[in-house]
Amino acid sequence: MLKEKGQLKFEDKWPNMRPIVLKLLKQEPVSPGEWQDLFYDVHLVCLWDEKGPAKLKDYLQEDIVQFIKQAQIRVLAQREEQALLKAYIAEWRKFFTQCNYLPTPFRQLENTLLGKSGTSTLLSGNAKKGQADESIVRKLMLDSWNVSIFSDIKHRLQESAMKLVHAERNGEAFDSQLVIGVRESYVNLCSNPNDKMQIYRENFESAYIKSTEMFYRVKAPDYLAKNGVQAYMKYADSKLREEEARAQKYLEAGSNAVIQSCVDVLVGKNLSVLLAECAPLTKAGETDRLQLMFRLLERVPDGVQPMLMELEQHITLAGLADMIAAADVITQDSEKYVERLLELFRKFSTLVHKAFNDDPRFLTARDKAFKAVVNDTNVFRLELNTGKNPGPKTVAPESKCPELLANYCDMLLRRTPLSKRLTTEEIESRLRDVLLVLKYVSNKDVFMRYHKAHLTRRLILDASADSEKEEDMVEWLREVGMPADYVNKLARMFQDIKVSEDLNCLFRTSTARHDAINIKILNAGAWARGSERVTVSLPVELEDYIPEVEEFYKKKHSGRKLQWYHHMSNGTITFMNEVGKFDLDVTTFQMAVLFAWNQRPRDKVSYENLRLATELPDAELRRTLWSLVAFPKLKRQLLLLSPAVSGSKDFTEHTLFWINQNFSLIKNGKPQRRGKVNLIGRLQLSTERSQLEDNQSIVQLRILRTQEAIIKILKMRKRITNAALQTELVDILKNMFLPSKKMIKEQLEWLIEHKYMKRDDDDINTFIYMA
Template sequence: MASSNMLKDKNQLVFEDKWDNMRPTVLKLLRQEPVTRAEWQDLFWDVHSVCLWDDKGPGKVHKALQSDILDFINQAQGRVMSHQDDSALLKSYIIEWRKFFTQCSYLPKPFGQLEVSLSGKTISTSQRKNQAEDSEVRKLMLDSWNSSIFSSIKKRLQDSAMKLVHAERNGEAFDAQLVIGVRESYVNLCSNAEDKLQIYRDNFEKAYLDATESFYRAQAPSYLADNGVQNYMKYADAKLKEEEQRAQRYLETRKGCNSVQALTECCVHVLVTAFKETILAECAVMIKTNETERLRLMFSLMDRVPDGISPMLKDLEDHIIEAGLADMVAAAEIITTDSEKYVEQLLVLFNKFSSLVKDAFNDDPRFLTSRDKAYKHVVNDTKVFKLELPTKQKGVGSKTQPESKCPELLANYCDMLLRKTPLSKKLTSDEIEFKLRNVLLVLKYVQNKDVFMRFHKAHLTRRLILDTSADSEKEENMVEWLREVGMPADYVNKLARMFQDVKVSEDLNQQFKEAYRNNEHSAIADSINIKILNAGAWARSSERIPVSLPVELEDYIPEVEEFYRKNHSGRKLQWHHLMSNGIITFKNKVGIYDLEVTTFQMAVLFAWNQRQYEKITFENLRLATELPDTELRRTLWSLIQFPKMKRQVVICKPEVKSPKEFNDGTLFWVNQDFGVVKNSKLQKRGKINLIGRLQLSTERSSDEDKEGIVQLRILRTQEAIVKIMKMRKKITNAQLQTELVEILKNMFLPSKKMIKEQIEWLIEHKYMKRDEDNINMFIYIA
């Protein structure tokens, strides 16, 4: 027993002796006093020795080290707490903290063996690099500082720092490093390896956010009340930017820390979200008065607020619809009669609204979408003028549904640009292309593009038949541009086929003329052009109108048919005189004139060929021409009331105000005083175009045209439904409607009623059926 006590005493003396040698160096390190290389190396060796003596050595070193660290911290606390002034207290604390924290990196290094002994693990070379940062000694130092000095004065530190930030917000000067120093101590104090920012986040960040919110909650309402919404927006925007910059200085910005974002959200909530309704109440007026700068500011503020943009989008849409329709209605008198003015008006509106979106909302996609949605409403509106389409199939009823006349007017405008007109003649090729591109821009917003297609094709047919295209290259380019903007391929392909037919016809004409050069009809063969056109690409109506042609033409027809049969066996020719035209020479006592006429006009005028001075009744003209009553009336009216003529070709008695007033006894005769008047002078020679707009349809078939649009829509809808059903096999009603609209949207927007009717028709005709267990589920029948 005696020898054992002696050994214990010896070990006790040995540790105390060793610690007395180690302690001066430890204290020097704590105080940031110079340490010699020998002292530094001795400390490493002494710690190593003591920790390896026995199991109790590491614990004694740890306890002694903790005691000295606490003594040092208590002394530092005394120096800090001696200051009553907040600013002086902060300065003193930051000086003490920075010195202490610096030593947190150095002091643990000599105690590496202590780490190993306490943990019982060997530390690798790579781990030694991070040893100081994660070491037990560093943890001991930080925890000791936290539990003593920091815990006792952290509220004062925090409050003092927040007072300084408050002073800065009020424009007072101070040392920013004081706040930064406090923040650093909060950030670096936590020894929790899992969350090293815990102390900072739970204390400093929270206090900073609370102080910011309190400051602006007190200031913002009064500023808004005193200065109004427009000045308040500038104030809020400036404060948000100011606080974001301040947060970059005073809050932690390391990766993974979202303090700046949290602060921004806090400021947005108290400065913008709290006054969202008041600010947005000004939006509609600003849009109406085109206050783009203020709208841009409102947009930047509201874009930070959840769902802040939605009311602005609604205000923009309402404005575009209201202002757009008001402008169209105001200009209705001009634009309803002039397709050029109509299209230009639409483009002016589009450019005006586009400028507003660009200047006020920086072309933000959400606002561009709203512009498109509202502009589409304007383009497809039926207030100014409308196209009446029958809603039911032929023979069932005459109810009509109104649609915008926009697609028809766009087609008319394209015709003016592509045809030889005063408009196309005064424009350069580039200007025509620019205007056509503008038409395509508007066409993108047209809901029922199938109407545009129908009228555009009719105009193209006239231009190609009458050879009145201003630029054949532009014509073909236009077809490709239509393809680029998403027009249905089958429609575009038919237009392209029309150009091919015209080129093929030119070759056929040449061959025919060469074949009949030595024939008795060679003279007429040279003066006639035939156009052999493919019915699938060109046909608008199956209707063929009877007419008695002049003998010269009548004799010529069998020879053309014979020639064609020799070259193309098995193909059937059908003559469409409705689409034909020619030039006749008119001679009277005034002079000689070339008249460009339709075949029907030619047939009527040839009734006087052998009896030029006679008066012929309406009934006899009907017998001579064999034209249907309606067509004869329309043709005669074009000869007695041609708008551009000062002297008409034909005169009638009694005078009438419309072709409907003609009766069987109405007399008609050739005007022997007919002549061409230019600049108030009567010309002895001249050329007059009496064709005007070549009629491609009769009055009866004009209604058929509209019916045809509806019928084609029905077929397209049926085709699309079958296509979807074939692919899906089984589909819900809602999904079918969605997919159907997606397929047809480039042509027209099918109404729910039409979709329902065609689904019922397809069920009735066994293309599909309803699921027996679910009435809203459809199944394809193969």
């Protein structure tokens, strides 16, 4: 029968409870009966003695501290480091195991001390360990260990553990579990629920970092002085890898501070020495050593920034030097030029791949530098002076690269010796290479202008090597981001050619002279290039066809007006002289000039009379005559002249021209009696003023595009700062050209003047859209 409250005293029960508590502390066997009795006695003391719980806690703490003191004596009895650590770890692990069992019978004590109501159920011997995780008794045990033993010997423990790690760094062997065991005690000792790692971090980790720094502060400078920078980089890299592996073994997961301290000592302190090696290694292409340097410097904040700058500078200088050195070759041959650029790109890409693992930052540096090489004006310069055109009178010189790329595309797509010796797959590969280089070109609109001119020539002359590749190229240009209106015009050109083929079939069935003419009805919006129409007096044989063609077309498409572009036309004439008979492919202008001798083949005709007969403008007549008196591929020219001149500009009104009756094709040193020669060359589709008009139209279109983009941005934003406007403007226009600051400023002023926009009254750097 239970006694009344107050009659049962703590002192009555403690003598029976204490031997069981001591047995549990010492890990001695406890019978099930003793285990149950302890539960029951704790329950009674907490229930019937008001002062019992506090006394029970105090007496329990006294026995725990006493046990810990005895453990401390056993640990300190060891003099040698490894023996000390072994003894401490053995005592600690035994004690820590009991931290999970001893609190179990004292659950009622904890409930009472915490002021929990109700009566605790007596727990059996199979109570779960998890129930003691946050218990007062467990905290009492850990805190007692911390105060009684750990505080006294922790410095000696840390020193002993760090000596073992130091020995390992010097290549000596020992039982790593000794260091791991010490670390575990630091981690498990902390009873702070908000920061379980506090004791570990403030003591063990701090000591580990300090010892590591001290070790490498001595070793690193000595190794660098004795072995040089390149050997030191290997040493630093291997030591950092070692320390990372060591940290995984001896430190808690997520302890990155020690690696950062190693980086500071091994790399940070020697950063300037390492970076001094960057330029020579980059120049020499030492990819393995650069990769090693990259691995080291990447660990330092902003450490790779100087390497990025060095790579960019190297690519720019090396690329420009290479292009200037090869200027004599590449200025004469667009194929050689493009191949040189591609060779440089592959070389620099290989460097970035092998040395920097295609890191996006280094790929960006490569792209920026290669863009500078592609758009450089030292070797090739394109002047876009606009003459009397309204707007800016001069424009900064640009790279001629887009023109040369377009020329190279033309060589691949036209029937040329180059395209004939390549397979379809090789041509496609080279066209893709052109698109790769085009990505770095700033003035892409110039490329599109020349590409369209070459495409026009190929389609008019039916000179394409592969019509399928022609159409593929248009789609590839669309894929790489060329402006849609440019690409759509190219696609329309193919459509016009196909429609013209059908019209030709119909026209040939309506005329008896069906083989003599091939008409191409083209859309002026897609094909025309400014005011290029040139007057010319056509031979009667051609004049007869014009009304017939116009009448036929009106029947098919009423209301449409035809305009004849004679400079875009060509034909084949048969030429006979004393040597033989030859077929000549000529432009309409060449035909008009040659037909001046059709009725008088042996006469000498003056320049002035030829001008009257052909009605050609002076500039076009000079170019056409020069192509007939000095065609580079002919050893015997079609026309002769007197007096001799060095260029077409030297022709005077009285210069005489006549047919060369000894004209023939020379093969193996012998004149041929039959043959065919193409006298068109690059003359077709270009007029004297085309170049100036092209330059004018390029600049004028850029002005319009810039104005259009500014208004588009302002319509969307309503108000915007100058800096933000320029950023968005460049982003919109970058696939066509990069507008200069001067051009942007001029167009902003023009739009303000014409009331499309205005400046903010309070901030002149802010623009407001005016609807």
